Amino acid sequence: MQNPPQTPPEHPAARWERTPSWLLNQTAHHAQRLVADGFSSLNARGYHYRLLATLHDSGPASQAELGRRSGIHVSDMVATVNELTEAALVERTPDPADRRRNIISLTTEGQHRLRRLEEQLAATQDTLLAPLSPDERAHLTDLLATVLDHHEQHTRTRPPH
Amino acid sequence: MQNPPQTPPEHPAARWERTPSWLLNQTAHHAQRLVADGFSSLNARGYHYRLLATLHDSGPASQAELGRRSGIHVSDMVATVNELTEAALVERTPDPADRRRNIISLTTEGQHRLRRLEEQLAATQDTLLAPLSPDERAHLTDLLATVLDHHEQHTRTRPPH
DNA sequence: GCCTGAATGTTCGTGTCACTAACGTTTACC
DNA sequence: GGTAAACGTTAGTGACACGAACATTCAGGC
Numbered sequence: 001m002q003n004p005p006q007t008p009p010e011h012p013a014a015r016w017e018r019t020p021s022w023l024l025n026q027t028a029h030h031a032q033r034l035v036a037d038g039f040s041s042l043n044a045r046g047y048h049y050r051l052l053a054t055l056h057d058s059g060p061a062s063q064a065e066l067g068r069r070s071g072i073h074v075s076d077m078v079a080t081v082n083e084l085t086e087a088a089l090v091e092r093t094p095d096p097a098d099r100r101r102n103i104i105s106l107t108t109e110g111q112h113r114l115r116r117l118e119e120q121l122a123a124t125q126d127t128l129l130a131p132l133s134p135d136e137r138a139h140l141t142d143l144l145a146t147v148l149d150h151h152e153q154h155t156r157t158r159p160p161h
Numbered sequence: 162m163q164n165p166p167q168t169p170p171e172h173p174a175a176r177w178e179r180t181p182s183w184l185l186n187q188t189a190h191h192a193q194r195l196v197a198d199g200f201s202s203l204n205a206r207g208y209h210y211r212l213l214a215t216l217h218d219s220g221p222a223s224q225a226e227l228g229r230r231s232g233i234h235v236s237d238m239v240a241t242v243n244e245l246t247e248a249a250l251v252e253r254t255p256d257p258a259d260r261r262r263n264i265i266s267l268t269t270e271g272q273h274r275l276r277r278l279e280e281q282l283a284a285t286q287d288t289l290l291a292p293l294s295p296d297e298r299a300h301l302t303d304l305l306a307t308v309l310d311h312h313e314q315h316t317r318t319r320p321p322h
Numbered sequence: 323g324c325c326t327g328a329a330t331g332t333t334c335g336t337g338t339c340a341c342t343a344a345c346g347t348t349t350a351c352c
Numbered sequence: 353g354g355t356a357a358a359c360g361t362t363a364g365t366g367a368c369a370c371g372a373a374c375a376t377t378c379a380g381g382c
Contacts, residue, residue, distance in 0.1 A: 023305035028189030
């Protein structure tokens with residue numbers, strides 16, 4: 001049901017198909033599928049990468065803190081840490097200074113895996129933006145960032161931690 | 162991305178936060194939330210709008226055909242039609258010419274509801290793109306459409322019929 | 323020091339979108 | 353007439369994002 005230029009009669013592309021939110025969601029869906037496919041070839045999914053990257057960027061932390069940094073919900077964090085622990089990519093150690101907390105840290109294996117996921121992700125970006133020139137890619141990124149930033153500031157009345 | 166001068170200090174934005182696929186997904190997520198919120202104030206969700214709009218655009222059809230036109234999976238179509246039927250926005254009539262099929266058609270109420278959803282959606286677009294100028298909005302739409310078209314043609318090598 | 327209130331980790335459940343598998347019925351093709 | 357396809361339906365999965373509840377542990381006010 002694609003609408004090639006020569007689609008004459010019936011469906012000249014419904015109006016919602018040119019709606020920014022629709023374009024955004026559809027494009028994001030394609031992007032997500034590309035990313036997910038790339039990740040799943042390494043037995044990972046989005047949350048895994050996000051957690052590993054967050055750990056690599058700002059070091060070991062409690063699950064709650066990691067949730068804040070990565071944007072992963074605390075309850076999803078549990079499962080994510082479980083999975084990564086089972087794969088030995090991450091370590092869960094009780095915090096001696098605060099017995100409520102677990103300290104999550106990257107293992108060496110985890111760092112390796114992160115690197116491979118990152119390569120995968122970079123390759124995916126290229127596939128995703130294939131039809132755009134470098135200038136267009138930059139412009140798209142800028143526009144998206146502007147929109148995103150705007151809405152994050154409007155929804156995130158986040159208390160400093 | 163934007164490093165607005167006032168970028169919060171703590172986390173200098175992990176690298177995945179500048180990745181096109183990330184920006185796309187996050188922005189789409191905000192968009193989807195805006196849309197969903199707007200729709201849910203009218204007791205609807207995305208599939209409802211898509212089905213109503215598809216019906217309005219290309220007229221009554223079987224569920225399978227509507228699935229093809231709207232991109233809604235056949236099995237989800239069942240639930241969507243159920244819900245809309247229950248709300249009397251749509252009618253499900255057995256096709257006398259083909260007893261496998263149901264013919265789904267818009268009711269008058271359904272047309273009204275569609276109009277209200279459309280108004281909602283239009284308002285949401287404006288909220289979504291608030292930080293962009295008209296030119297920027299058009300450019301963003303174009304870029305997204307380009308990417309989307311490219312990937313739709315690449316993934317949809319679907320046999321027609 | 324005690325008590326209250328907050329934070330933490332955890333389990334369970336919800337919602338949306340997308341998609342797969344299976345099944346019975348009905349139609350179409352050869 | 354028999355096989356293959358299409359149709360509608362049910363049920364289930366997966367990813368992502370949230371909410372509610374709960375027990376344990378810590379921290380601040382008094």
